[in-house]
Amino acid sequence: MVSKTIPVDDFDLVIFGGTGDLASRKILPGLFRRMVAGQMPRTAKIIGAARSPYDRKGYQEHVRKSLEEFVPKEKRAAKDVKDFLNCLDYVELDVFTPDGWKQMAKMMRKGAVRAFYFSVGPSLFGTIANSLVKYKVADEHSRVVVEKPFGHDLDSAKVLNAELAECFTEDQIYRIDHYLGKETVQNLMAIRFGNALFEPLWNNHHVDHVQITAAESLSVAGRGSYYDQSGAMRDMVQNHLMQLLCLTAMEPPSMFEANAVRDEKLKVIKALQPVSQKDVVRGQYSAGDGEDDYITHSENPSSKTESYVAMKVDVANWRWAGTPFYLRTGKRLRHRMSEIAIVFKDPPHSIFEQDFKEMRGNVLVIRLQPDEGIKMRVTIKDPGPGGMRLREVPLDMSFAETLGEDVKDLPDAYERLIMDVIRGNQTLFMRGDEAEAAWAWVDPIVKGWEELNTKPLPYDARSSGPDDAMMLMHRDGRRWRDISK
Ligand code: NDP
Ligand code: BG6
DSSP: OOOOOOOOOOEEEEEETTTSHHIIIIIHHHHHHHHHTTOSOTTOEEEEEESSOOOHHHHHHHHHHHHHHHSOGGGOOHHHHHHHHHTEEEEEOOTTSSTTHHHHHHHOOTTSEEEEEEOSOGGGHHHHHHHHHHTTOSOTTOEEEEOSOOOSSHHHHHHHHHHHHHHSOGGGEEEOOGGGGSHHHHHHHHHHHHOTTTGGGSSTTTEEEEEEEEEOOOOSTTOHHHHHHHHHIIIIIIIIIHHHHHHHHOOOOSSSSHHHHHHHHHHHHHHBOOOOGGGEEEEEEEOOTTOOOHHHHHTOTTOOOOSEEEEEEOBOSTTTTTOOEEEEEESSBSSOEEEEEEEEOOOSSOOSSSOGGGSOOOEEEEEEESSOEEEEEEEEEOSSSSSOOEEEEEEEEEHHHHHGGGGTTOOOHHHHHHHHHHHTOOTTSBOHHHHHHHHHHHHHHHHHHHHHTOOOEEEETTBSOOHHHHHHHHTTTOOOOOOOO
16 A cells, blocks of 8 residues: 555646755755656646746756756656656746746736745745735735745844735745654654543653754755854754644644644743753864864854754643753764654652663654654563563664555655645644744843853764763753664
8 A cells, every 4th residue: 555645736836946955956856756646736837936047948957957866767757757847937037126027927827726935035035925916926815935044033033924924814824844744743743642542641740851852964064154144043943843842742732723733832832931051052063083173164263153952941831840851953963863752750669679770761752864763662571581570672663664665755844845835734834923932932042142152062073962961961860862873
């Protein structure tokens, strides 16, 4: 059995920034895969928009090259490539000038879903939104998709929200956080709310602490100048890690519906306690064995930007008071590994002779990448004679092994999210108030660093991060899980 694909309605999708890196690497190859999978109709129209002087043919050639680079050869049948390129068109325009918009309006078809993907820097969002309305390219049913970063701080996020709200209603705006499109992130909700087993244990009576890790082996090479203005806190914590925290900590929504889910996530963000500086560790990678350091990659010799953050976060509500959430993320770490680990409390009393101090509590690990799956660490009897000896084993459900064909060729996060836009489903997108609340919580932490004006702690490239991050856990009698493949 292969996974089910439900085709979406016919659509016109304009990609502002259709010549850029994100469009070439993710959006267009993703749409191609959806077409091949039978989800995107071959009659759909995809219109690239940017300043580069292409005509339709030139843009088709540009996209052909992107497909050659980012879709493996065996997945690129000539007929499929031809059909996909046939869906493409192009409008040359500088969004700050009046030219090109009327041409774009004429390309829109009546009766097709109309979506506009803003795959450009946030400083262009307001202008594009205005022109889409002014030149009647968009109608009242159109959807707009906006990329991260959604602002730089609370004030800039408010400005972006206001600019978009002048032209579109909230149910037309899709703020992308691609972590929400990852298969296992949605599985977290299935595990929690589709099984009666876990929910009674999902609280401070039974959970000792939660660890959320998004470790990357990549450096910031190639995007140093963007990254140096951002840092790990704004680039990863304010969005991806906070979304993971929200989905882990939220109350059960009354139904799996966009506003019901987003209301519950917002309540979590509002329950987050301010974080004191002693509960945050920032790091910056230094040169490892034959490795460049952060400064070389960022091309800023005096940079004080963090490429690593670890922090202890308290959620002040009845479910979680007293059960901390530890978050960490960083570049150029030992391995690429993202997971959520729910660490349960130890059994209250040992009836066995063996000293239970050696045994650790149960852990439920929801692994996002690589090797997506769910694992539970349990204690069992060591097999064989010799009395009652205990040992820990993982109950392992690697999706690839357990589900076989069903998880082959699953859509990646971007593919899934774009199809949700066409379907009009906002459940996996951030609402404006959520984005603002997340910035309101992050801003004081960043401001604190700016006031202290200290350099982040160094950590070796390809290590597990700064020693102080280990101490953050050790001082509470806990330890981070290994960053392993
Ligand atoms: P690029 O710099 O590669 O692309 C920017 C695009 O915008 C180009 O197509 C450029 O085309 C177009 N553009 C710039 N100015 C104008 C203008 N005045 N009028 C019309 N078009 C214009 O950026 P990315 O593709 O990397 O990123 C796009 C957005 O997505 C950014 O906000 C980024 O933060 C976000 N993002 C990117 C990720 C990635 O992996 N790349 C990941 C997550 C988010 P031209 O020069 O032809 O006009
Ligand atoms: C992006 C960040 O949003 O997410 C990048 O801007 C980061 O810095 C990336 O590398 C991580 O995404 P993934 O899916 O590779 O974990």
